[in-house]
Amino acid sequence: MSERYDSIVVGGGLLGAALAWMLAREGARVALLERDQLNQHASGQNAGSLHFQLEYRMVEHGWESARTAAEAMPLHLEAAREWAALGDELGESLGVAQQGGFMLAETAEQVEVLRRKTALEQEWGLDVRLLDGDEARRLAPYLSDSVLAAAFCPLEGKADTRIAGPALARGALRLGAEVRTRTEVVDLVPAGSGWAVHAVERSEAGERRLRLEADTVMLAAGVWTTRLGQLLDVSLPTIPLALMMSVSAPTAPFVPHLVQHAGTKLSLKQTGNGTVLIGGGWPARLPLAADGTPDLDSRPTLLQSSLVGNAAAAIGVVPRTASLPIVRSWVGTTTVTPDQLPLVGQVPGRPGVFVATGGSAFTLGPSFARSLIALADGRPPGIDLHPYDPARFERLSHARR
Amino acid sequence: MSAAHDLVVVGAGPAGAAAALAAADAGLDVLVVDEQRAAGGQILRTTPPEFGGRRKLPTGYPWAGELLDRARSHPGIAWRHGATVFGILPVTADASSAGGADASAGPGSADGADASAGPASAGFDVLTSDPADPAGSGRVRARRVLIASGAYDMPVAIPGWTLPGVMMAGAVQGFLKSQRLRVADRVVLAGSHPLLLIVADQLLAAGARIEEVAIARGIPSPVELLRALPAVPGHVRLLGELAGCVLRLLRAGVRISTGTVPTEVLGDGRVQGVRLARADRGWRQTGPARTVEADALVLGYGFHPSTELARQLGCALDWDSAQGGWIVRHDAQLETTVPGVHVAGEPSGVAGAEQSRAEGELAGLTIAAALGRPVPERALAGARRRIRSASRFSGVVQRMFAPRREALLELATPATEICRCETVTRSTIDGFLDENPFAGTADAVKLACRSGMGPCQGRYCESAVAGLVAKARGTGVGEAGRFAAHIPVKPVPLQAYVALADDPAEVP
Numbered sequence: 001m002s003e004r005y006d007s008i009v010v011g012g013g014l015l016g017a018a019l020a021w022m023l024a025r026e027g028a029r030v031a032l033l034e035r036d037q038l039n040q041h042a043s044g045q046n047a048g049s050l051h052f053q054l055e056y057r058m059v060e061h062g063w064e065s066a067r068t069a070a071e072a073m074p075l076h077l078e079a080a081r082e083w084a085a086l087g088d089e090l091g092e093s094l095g096v097a098q099q100g101g102f103m104l105a106e107t108a109e110q111v112e113v114l115r116r117k118t119a120l121e122q123e124w125g126l127d128v129r130l131l132d133g134d135e136a137r138r139l140a141p142y143l144s145d146s147v148l149a150a151a152f153c154p155l156e157g158k159a160d161t162r163i164a165g166p167a168l169a170r171g172a173l174r175l176g177a178e179v180r181t182r183t184e185v186v187d188l189v190p191a192g193s194g195w196a197v198h199a200v201e202r203s204e205a206g207e208r209r210l211r212l213e214a215d216t217v218m219l220a221a222g223v224w225t226t227r228l229g230q231l232l233d234v235s236l237p238t239i240p241l242a243l244m245m246s247v248s249a250p251t252a253p254f255v256p257h258l259v260q261h262a263g264t265k266l267s268l269k270q271t272g273n274g275t276v277l278i279g280g281g282w283p284a285r286l287p288l289a290a291d292g293t294p295d296l297d298s299r300p301t302l303l304q305s306s307l308v309g310n311a312a313a314a315i316g317v318v319p320r321t322a323s324l325p326i327v328r329s330w331v332g333t334t335t336v337t338p339d340q341l342p343l344v345g346q347v348p349g350r351p352g353v354f355v356a357t358g359g360s361a362f363t364l365g366p367s368f369a370r371s372l373i374a375l376a377d378g379r380p381p382g383i384d385l386h387p388y389d390p391a392r393f394e395r396l397s398h399a400r401r
Numbered sequence: 402m403s404a405a406h407d408l409v410v411v412g413a414g415p416a417g418a419a420a421a422l423a424a425a426d427a428g429l430d431v432l433v434v435d436e437q438r439a440a441g442g443q444i445l446r447t448t449p450p451e452f453g454g455r456r457k458l459p460t461g462y463p464w465a466g467e468l469l470d471r472a473r474s475h476p477g478i479a480w481r482h483g484a485t486v487f488g489i490l491p492v493t494a495d496a497s498s499a500g501g502a503d504a505s506a507g508p509g510s511a512d513g514a515d516a517s518a519g520p521a522s523a524g525f526d527v528l529t530s531d532p533a534d535p536a537g538s539g540r541v542r543a544r545r546v547l548i549a550s551g552a553y554d555m556p557v558a559i560p561g562w563t564l565p566g567v568m569m570a571g572a573v574q575g576f577l578k579s580q581r582l583r584v585a586d587r588v589v590l591a592g593s594h595p596l597l598l599i600v601a602d603q604l605l606a607a608g609a610r611i612e613e614v615a616i617a618r619g620i621p622s623p624v625e626l627l628r629a630l631p632a633v634p635g636h637v638r639l640l641g642e643l644a645g646c647v648l649r650l651l652r653a654g655v656r657i658s659t660g661t662v663p664t665e666v667l668g669d670g671r672v673q674g675v676r677l678a679r680a681d682r683g684w685r686q687t688g689p690a691r692t693v694e695a696d697a698l699v700l701g702y703g704f705h706p707s708t709e710l711a712r713q714l715g716c717a718l719d720w721d722s723a724q725g726g727w728i729v730r731h732d733a734q735l736e737t738t739v740p741g742v743h744v745a746g747e748p749s750g751v752a753g754a755e756q757s758r759a760e761g762e763l764a765g766l767t768i769a770a771a772l773g774r775p776v777p778e779r780a781l782a783g784a785r786r787r788i789r790s791a792s793r794f795s796g797v798v799q800r801m802f803a804p805r806r807e808a809l810l811e812l813a814t815p816a817t818e819i820c821r822c823e824t825v826t827r828s829t830i831d832g833f834l835d836e837n838p839f840a841g842t843a844d845a846v847k848l849a850c851r852s853g854m855g856p857c858q859g860r861y862c863e864s865a866v867a868g869l870v871a872k873a874r875g876t877g878v879g880e881a882g883r884f885a886a887h888i889p890v891k892p893v894p895l896q897a898y899v900a901l902a903d904d905p906a907e908v909p
């Protein structure tokens with residue numbers, strides 16, 4: 001006998017928790033299966049930036065790639081609205097503060113990048129404006145004199161990565177969803193009009209195999225998405241990126257905004273607890289498995305060049321950070337796709353199975369969840385999801401087991 | 402950057418000093434880094450030279466003076482004192498070093514003897530603070546590293562333990578040994594570890610009034626004493642020292658109560674009294690508490706090994722309560738699960754100075770052998786024999802004085818702060834576990850409640866947090882897991898990262 005659900009969510013990061021909660025709210029019988037503990041991977045390790053401007057990684061490779069990246073703007077605009085309302089809908093704080101975000105320029109070249117970027121974003125309907133250095137420092141006295149210009153987007157901000165995912169999972173639980181940790185999905189096979197999900201539950205006592213059935217399956221497995229695709233004989237190409245973050249001991253509030261940079265990898269913000277979070281995409285080294293592919297289950301190694309570079313970038317624009325005691329620098333692994341646009345939609349050729357991942361999926365998580373649920377219900381999603389259709393890769397390569 | 406050392410030893414206690422000496426005698430080029438001003442570690446800590454007078458080492462360790470003298474004058478050993486190792490990174494082929502300039506400048510590891518695969522072949526970068534410049538940092542390259550970082554006092558959270566005047570036995574002794582500083586005039590000591598009696602005796606000699614020594618366990622039964630007999634040979638001096646402490650305390654009229662635990666610290670802004678209560682054989686409170694006036698409470702329930710560097714490096718650890726909690730897994734050569742990273746002394750299991758020294762000696766020898774130096778089989782056998790002999794004694798100490806962690810955890814009431822850095826109370830953690838049935842590890846609690854995220858990096862609260870998880874989920878502490886550790890294992894200012902660059906001009 002197997003247990004039957006309307007929907008099974010695979011993965012307990014922010015996306016999985018948001019899916020479980022939203023599904024349960026619609027009255028669905030839901031089970032969320034997480035191999036580890038909730039929120040222990042990218043969703044609990046990321047910078048918590050809610051960013052809607054194009055990021056440095058999108059503008060650093062020239063104008064064509066910036067234009068492509070801008071195609072995700074509708075998702076970002078939707079995400080901005082989503083986050084503003086999420087805590088109230090859930091009835092629990094997610095640590096959301098949208099007090100505006102800067103993207104800074106320290107050279108004439110970077111000022112030019114900001115100018116073109118701002119114009120492009122405005123075309124897509126984002127509320128963003130260009131400030132000169134003094135105007136920026138009036139809003140943000142903590143910025144150094146080296147800042148020549150800044151793009152300011154009032155919608156940007158942060159959410160608390162420590163609490164957002166688990167809070168959504170608790171919300172799901174209150175609505176009757178099941179949340180099972182230490183439970184790894186090991187196979188997905190068609191069963192009747194739905195799917196049978198095979199999983200292994202681990203405890204001190206040993207392993208227990210489970211077979212659950214559901215009408216729909218939601219893949220919310222972050223960097224492990226490609227591996228789950230393999231269980232379905234479908235190519236869901238993702239590229240893992242190991243990135244470094246650092247956090248200081250708490251200090252009196254002095255940075256209310258999100259701070260990013262147009263010429264180097266930097267994101268900087270102060271959390272509600274007073275700690276200063278510094279990141280921006282500085283790389284770490286992913287260990288390789290025996291077959292030469294990235295080993296996603298081993299801990300990546302910090303690079304000294306990233307420690308140096310990230311610290312220098314932060315101190316350069318926010319000099320007060322120089323003396324802040326750093327208590328932790330860690331590495332998390334996230335996914336991008338070969339064309340930099342997220343994967344959101346039905347898994348090609350596998351009706352009833354849906355997937356979302358790629359890019360700033362903390363910011364976009366709630367929007368991804370909302371969109372997948374609409375698709376699964378056969379309702380039109382709020383935005384045009386075609387650019388993110390997973391089938392675009394399936395057409396290129398057809399993987400068979 | 403200077404050339405790589407064959408071996409960098411973290412910690413200059415008995416383990417680190419013995420390892421450095423053995424390795425240097427075998428021909429290795431060794432650097433020892435220790436955050437203290439002088440070699441000796443916890444047990445051989447002495448006053449600074451400015452105090453004058455002759456060096457006073459504890460009498461129980463006749464080898465101590467010679468070990469330190471020989472190590473300090475050995476031409477093959479360099480010392481860096483006053484510097485904290487805040488992280489260790491494997492050198493990887495594609496990982497250029499800080500400035501990106503010397504990616505190819507790795508140590509020549511052509512040495513055929515260094516056969517282990519993985520990071521060991523390329524060595525490690527040991528990141529240190531800079532004793533001369535708080536904003537600076539240092540970096541030394543090592544072909545192998547030895548973690549001999551010792552142990553620290555096991556924290557026990559009881560109501561009022563954050564009041565000034567509550568201290569751990571090791572810290573109190575540290576003040577006495579290094580500065581001849583008596584931390585208070587009227588002292589209650591509570592605990593279970595034999596060190597408590599030594600500290601009480603030392604406080605007495607320093608002129609403090611010992612109001613009471615409250616020992617959690619009862620008087621040893623005849624069976625226990627019989628089982629302890631094998632520990633005696635070779636350790637008569639140490640046992641004599643302990644007996645001397647007890648005699649002097651009793652002669653001074655100090656009340657030593659067994660089967661007694663502290664239930665609360667009283668005071669307004671500082672310690673003014675301690676509530677003590679009778680406890681059963683399992684250390685659970687049985688009777689009502691009484692108040693003893695005092696201006697300090699000294700707690701001494703045992704030690705936790707300092708494993709943060711091993712954790713940061715990704716070494717496997719195992720839970721062993723009697724040996725101090727999480728200890729670093731190692732093979733017979735004292736190599737950890739990360740090739741090229743070795744461990745000696747307390748991080749391999751808290752076992753005291755004698756065993757630490759013997760392990761250090763063995764680690765120094767096996768590292769030298771691994772790097773191709775000739776090491777006589779006799780020397781290895783001697784070190785192994787000394788470890789075995791020391792472990793007979795330490796094993797008995799561990800058994801007799803093993804902390805009853807579940808009972809100690811119950812001394813914390815809902816309002817007691819478990820994590821003092823982030824001021825997280827027991828009720829916050831219990832509440833989280835209640836509302837989040839899906840959470841079942843210490844790390845999950847840390848992420849959600851912030852307990853363990855502060856400057857002490859969880860050293861104070863890890864075992865209590867894991868204990869609460871284990872209790873709530875009906876599992877063992879080992880299953881509840883441990884906190885991960887990251888660079889920096891002890892906080893450094895952000896600018897210390899920038900200072901890691903090879904060439905400041907190249908900082909982006």
Ligand SMILES: Cc1cc2nc3c(=O)[nH]c(=O)nc-3n(C[C@H](O)[C@H](O)[C@H](O)COP(=O)(O)OP(=O)(O)OC[C@H]3O[C@@H](n4cnc5c(N)ncnc54)[C@H](O)[C@@H]3O)c2cc1C
Pocket residue numbers: 010011012013014015016033034035036037038039040041042043044045046047048049050051183184185186220221222223224228242243244245267279331332333334335356357358359360361362363364365
């Ligand atoms: C350092 C860093 C900084 C970042 N900064 C930001 C930022 O500021 N803003 C932003 O928007 N984004 C940021 N990101 C990206 C963002 O963190 C991720 O895109 C997002 O958290 C992904 O969420 P997720 O729920 O899809 O995946 P995850 O959080 O990775 O969760 C996936 C879960 O699936 C589980 N799982 C995998 N396989 C199985 C299986 N077979 N069975 C059961 N469970 C399984 C995993 O254990 C995991 O818990 C950052 C990422 C990193 C690493």
Ligand SMILES: Cc1cc2nc3c(=O)[nH]c(=O)nc-3n(C[C@H](O)[C@H](O)[C@H](O)COP(=O)(O)OP(=O)(O)OC[C@H]3O[C@@H](n4cnc5c(N)ncnc54)[C@H](O)[C@@H]3O)c2cc1C
Pocket residue numbers: 411412413414415416417434435436437441442443444445484485486487549550551552553554570571572574575596599704707710745746747748752753754755757758890
């Ligand atoms: C206060 C105290 C009193 C003790 N008294 C006794 C006793 O009476 N009898 C007994 O048998 N045992 C005693 N012990 C147990 C003690 O741990 C051992 O006796 C012995 O000192 C262990 O030797 P070791 O070399 O393993 O570690 P230690 O002697 O502790 O030496 C470790 C050294 O590593 C250094 N270190 C640690 N981390 C870093 C870092 N990141 N960077 C730089 N340096 C670092 C420390 O400064 C220290 O000097 C005591 C322990 C403590 C804490």
